[in-house]
Amino acid sequence: MIRPYLMFNRECDEAFKMYQKAFDGEMVSIQKYGDMPPNPEFPVAESDKDLVLHAQLKLTESGYIYGSDGSRNQQGSPKVSISVELDSEERAFKAWEMLKDGGSVYMDLQPTFFSKLHGSVQDKYGVTWMFTVN
Known part of the structure; x- marks a missing residue:
């Protein structure tokens, strides 16, 4: 685990x-x-x-x-990302909006060829999050 x-x-x-x-x-x-x-x-x-x-x-x-x-x-976390797979676009957008506030968007939360939504953001604490909605 x-x-x-x-x-x-x-x-x-x-x-x-x-x-x-x-x-x-x-x-x-x-x-x-x-x-x-x-x-x-x-x-x-x-x-x-x-x-x-x-x-x-x-x-x-x-x-x-x-x-x-x-x-x-701690100066950010360039070697660590947390990948979050969510079952709802609504949940993804809620979390996305909160985490991008004061942070940096690497890839907008958007439809991709492999998922309904995917994006990457670093929050104001320096933690990078990858979102995927299948």
């Missing part, structure tokens, strides 16, 4: 809430750094306690993504 794991720089909670709304998804779990038991070998600054340690979001019947906040500076 392969599930994309997205790393954010202090934006995971905000991004996952948008993805949940865009896809009418289900937040399966979300743990914050502040939920961890204290550990002197891994101190958590007060300002980091509300950051996401691990999140799991169900986007489609069998499609999930994971995510967390890290201390490294």
